[in-house]
Amino acid sequence: MKLTLKIWRQANAQAPGKMVTYPIDNVSPDMSFLEMMDVLNEQLIQKGDDPVAFDHDCREGICGMCSMFINGEAHGPDRLVTTCQLHMRKFKDGDTITIEPFRANAFPVIKDLAVDRSAFDRIQQAGGFVSVNTSGNTQDANAIPIDKHDADRAFDAATCIGCGACVATCKNASAMLFVSAKVSQYALLPQGKVEATDRVLNMVKQMDSEGFGNCTNTGACEVECPKGISLENIARMNREYLSASIKG
């Protein structure tokens, strides 16, 4: 396949960026998108140019590091995949592919396609945990009876890998799907109920202070989420938040 890549290049967080066009040849349809980027970078290095910086780690859709905005969609045109799971067979020979970083004020560009998603870490630190005594007499989690449906819903919420596709794709740059998944995975389980009130209030407060936008229920986040996190979690977080606000 012969392709034309239009890639956002930005030397550092302070430098102004611009789209740069790169022709690329001999792309196999069986390559992953990141392997295609590797090929491009090898060519750039051979020519003495600066390779394109992009985040990646596990390359099997688990870590949530890859974060490209491809042809106007987070993680590209495929559904329920991360960029590392996107294959070049989804594109046609002769295509022009636009590649940009995830964009949000809360996700500043570090270099080229790599963005700083530490805002998510700070939201997690604000309440995305349960306090457990680990001094040696910790109760076995399996000893606590949990309704199967609640366990399944909690597990579904916990599959969020924190990639930030929800923020990137939302027209408002809202982080509600991520935060609601983290709130839900604990709110549904007995271990999480003890700190439920503080958790939702603190995580939402941190989310707002990071500069994310507001949710207007467009549903784009759910469609683009590589793990299929449901909007049901946002409704649950809204209920939790309302309840916590009344309790104070």
Place this chain on the structure above:
Amino acid sequence: MALSGLFLVVFLFQHFTINFSSVFSAKTFNSLSHFMGTNPLVQFVLQPVLIFGVIYHFVMGFVLEIQNRGARATKYGSYNGGANASWMSRNMILSGIVILSFLGLHFYDFWVPEINHKYIEVLPEDPNRYYEELVHKFHSPVRVGIYVLSFVFLSLHLLHGFNSSFQSLGVNNKYSVTIQKLTRAFAILIPLGFIFIALYHHLNAF
């Protein structure tokens, strides 16, 4: 936004019910309008609440839009919004501005003359004037055209907003599919009904 939106939906339904009566009976329309125009509870409690609800809804709509646009200072070069969200959900501010502009015309057409009649010129109350005033307003094809276009945008606004308000209030359960179907039916049928009323009185004049 969700609560004020739901309140406005209730008002819209009540407004439609009274207006629709004008198609069947001028007498019924006059008596309902007279009641709404003279009842102290409606005039001095519900009307101020409604005005507050309208103002709150559109002011908050603008505030949300400004905040949300500000959350992404650098825009995408390529953004395929249609791939994952409906046009209605992405353009609530546009449909909202059209509805707000229409409200300006609507107030000029009906509310301002009503206030003038009752409180400025203090004209004698005529319980039978409402039907004639309504029909008179729909003589102009331009005005009817603006009404029809505005109700198309109201429908687009409701197609996302009505159902979305339930999600904002935390309602997402086994009834959500039914709620979505009912809210979509409301979003299409009520504006269509208003369009029918405008066209009926316009065409009936000839």
